[in-house]
Amino acid sequence: PAPWGPPSIVVDAVEDRASQLAALRAGLFEHPAQISPKFFYDAQGCALYSAICELQEYYPTRTEAAIFDRYRGAIARRLPRGAQWVDLGCGDGAKSWPWLEPVGARRWLGVDISPQWLRISLDAGTGRFPDVEFVGVATDFTKPLRLQRVLRRSPAPAVFFYPGSSIGNFTPAEALVLLRSVREHLGADGRLLIGVDGVKERHVLEAAYDDALGVTAAFNLNVLRVVNRELGADFDPRRFAHRAVFNPHAGRIEMHLVSREAQTVRIGHDERHFDDGEAVVTEYSYKYTAQSFSALLRDAGFGALQHWSDDREWFHVFVAAP
């Protein structure tokens, strides 16, 4: 057996579920109503997101994977050897595994809001990498990151891995806060490896978020089922329509659920009226140019940056050093 014993899951007060649900409820009574994208990912939502990643129109996952495959050696050479690899929003962990050997990782720290996903990724990782110590941290990193304690349990430098343009769900101001916090978690040898989706033609972006098979529509509408379950509401997904639009001024895709008719929805003990055509905002997905994301990283206090992209510059990968 490994000297460090079985993988541990550190539950960082998965910050009172109650306060998350109170925020969810409050958002529904705002104008426009809003639902945080973190609520997409119940079991059904995770399955639909996996299906999205296979769609012809959804280029980010495969474009990033192609950049990683093509430049893995060059990228790994920019990362410290023997690192503790911190996968932010690890899900099933699959994006991490191809890196552990090239960087000679000693420790893997999966960070995810879902303890269920952590269990899955820890089981997968320990089975595959018997010489790596595995730790899961259940936390909501839309709240300030507090990983110093668990990182200090090992002297190894940290590599924060934040792939898939997940950073795009934060506004640039919120992204800056998260990136600063990551930077503060890095010692001199620590690095951030991050993937971010590029600005591109409207039709390419909108097709990626409104695919012909309606998988993204199902993913978006599924959040209403999550709300029904979590808040005791009675949203009827049939009475809402999926919409995805690129907002070029804000530099983001916006996903909405548009009420197909005037209707009143019960939410717990209250009611929320929706006009015909009224929208619920469910997700912002910000897009960056290599230049605008470099500027954000510099604002967050990162010094040296390396950048890799695909031939069309649709997706950007950065290694950032403090």
Ligand code: AVJ
């Ligand atoms: C998981 C935030 C990277 O914004 O592209 C995919 C989520 N939403 N299709 C994205 C998503 C609709 C995705 N991220």
